[in-house]
Amino acid sequence: MHEPGTLSAVKAELEAFGAVNDPAASDGRERMLNITPDTGEFLGVLVRATGARQILEVGTSNGYSTLWLAEAALDTGGRVTTVEWATDKWVKAGENFAAAGVDGVVESLHADAEKVLERQDEASLELIFLDADRARYPDWWPMLRRVLCPGGLLVMDNATSHAEEVAPFVELVQADPAFATSLVSVGKGEFLATRTAQS
Numbered sequence: 001m002h003e004p005g006t007l008s009a010v011k012a013e014l015e016a017f018g019a020v021n022d023p024a025a026s027d028g029r030e031r032m033l034n035i036t037p038d039t040g041e042f043l044g045v046l047v048r049a050t051g052a053r054q055i056l057e058v059g060t061s062n063g064y065s066t067l068w069l070a071e072a073a074l075d076t077g078g079r080v081t082t083v084e085w086a087t088d089k090w091v092k093a094g095e096n097f098a099a100a101g102v103d104g105v106v107e108s109l110h111a112d113a114e115k116v117l118e119r120q121d122e123a124s125l126e127l128i129f130l131d132a133d134r135a136r137y138p139d140w141w142p143m144l145r146r147v148l149c150p151g152g153l154l155v156m157d158n159a160t161s162h163a164e165e166v167a168p169f170v171e172l173v174q175a176d177p178a179f180a181t182s183l184v185s186v187g188k189g190e191f192l193a194t195r196t197a198q199s
């Protein structure tokens with residue numbers, strides 16, 4: 001059962017953990033690399049404003065961003081599927097979803113995101129949050145565009161923090177006539193793309 005105070009407390013706990021853990025981690029894989037809290041608020045507004053119910057997150061880490069998406073999905077009557085391939089992070093995320101009381105609206109997959117995208121039905125997703133292996137985004141674009149429904153929204157994190165790295169992907173999406181895009185200066189930079197046509 002979801003209690004708003006509990007969810008907020010788990011979010012605050014993960015923010016505090018990330019602030020201490022990430023700068024001290026010697027191995028990059030030990031970092032949680034969570035979105036910023038204002039990005040979480042922004043995602044929450046996007047989910048609620050679009051009424052998104054079928055939501056996919058690529059890159060769970062310990063589930064911090066998922067909590068923001070799940071909180072909003074509770075308001076839209078939606079569900080969040082989130083994908084993480086690192087076992088330790090996937091386990092931790094599952095514990096955090098249970099502690100926050102959102103495990104009923106979150107499907108947490110332990111998998112390579114590419115496999116999940118491959119088997120996802122065409123035009124079945126209303127919102128996708130992309131926060132994983134940036135080098136693979138261009139290869140994933142045909143699958144991402146296939147699974148987004150008309151009017152669906154793609155949100156990519158790190159658009160300004162790693163602008164050079166994501167440039168090939170951003171250029172691909174911007175060149176696609178079926179999508180309208182925008183770069184938003186919140187957190188590490190959010191690149192938004194919405195499907196305007198069925199092409």
Ligand SMILES: C[S@@+](CC[C@H](N)C(=O)[O-])C[C@H]1O[C@@H](n2cnc3c(N)ncnc32)[C@H](O)[C@@H]1O
Pocket residue numbers: 032033034035058059060061062063064065066083084085086089111112113114131132133
């Ligand atoms: C930036 S972190 C995600 C942070 C999370 N969205 C948050 O804000 O709390 C990226 C995560 O994506 C995972 N990842 C990277 N490539 C992946 C792939 N191909 N499939 C599944 N997970 C992947 C990494 O293990 C890492 O935990």
